Amino acid sequence: QVHLVESGGGLVQAGGSLRLSCAASGRSFSPNAMGWFRQAPGREREFVAAIPWGGGTTDYADSVKGRFTISRDNPKNTVYLQMNSLKPEDTAVYYCAATYGGRWQQYYEYRYWGQGTQVTVSS
Secondary structure, eight states, X not given: OOEEEEEOOEEEETTOOEEEEEEEESTTOOOSEEEEEEEOTTSOOEEEXXXXXXXXXXXXXXXXXXXXXXXXXXXXXXXXXXXXXXXXXXXXXXXXXXXXXXXXXXXXXXEEEOOOEEEEEEO
């Protein structure tokens, strides 16, 4: 069993930055990739970013390209999401997730999920 715990959310003004962390625990943690998703009130959960656990090209939603950066620290079993130039429309609950599948932008490919962390961007 894998357990994911997010941290780093909070309230920030537009144009500011936040760094989210996701720590994974569990035996032999070795997913294909780790992803970040977000869900705003009344909206569907949407893909934000993904990173292959063994190295390789990252993937981003068009809405966050150039502003967000996903990274990982394998020895710490931790993935990060650096969010810069935040906008009010980035306000959502952010979830990290682990997938052993291949379509990293699809939420149903992810087997394990964290509990989420709230990010609120004020205008």
